[in-house]
Amino acid sequence: GTVEDLELTDVVQQGFGSILNVECGGPEPGVGCAGRGIITAINFLEEEGAYEGLDFVSYDVLGDVVCGGFAMPIREKKAQEIYIVCSGEMMALYA
Template sequence: MLHTKAQTTILHLAAERGTVEDIELEEVLLEGYQGVKCVESGGPEPGVGCAGRGIITAINFLEEEGAYEDLDFVSYDVLGDVVCGGFAM
């Protein structure tokens, strides 16, 4: 999809900078095959934290930054074994 481009995750940058408020959408949104826009939320270290909270943080960031404007379709690829089990869409 991204032609082997590495993608920095929202949560990785948030951890480095201390908050998602210091991230620009352009830093995490990459355009891939046929103009498909891709974002990776990231997650906690294995066995630590709640992946669902990370996903919600990423979705809220994308909403606040206007990432969902002018899109025809949005698809989420979510792990089937979310650590906390408290995430539902």
């Protein structure tokens, strides 16, 4: 399917303490940019009014892929604060 086929209720799940959760994927491995999935998801959620009435929004994204799509929320000032969490392994710090 495509984003055009989705409704907000198709992708939003309510979890513990009334926390709303959304998980998005990307293209098949080796076919496209995973960051494009993040851009598409954020745009869809904005267009469908998913952020209305929320006190807090948190994104958990992979940081080990060199892709401009992962920086889009930062570039467009969609993030007020950014926290980078990684293990103490040197490879995690290089990513």
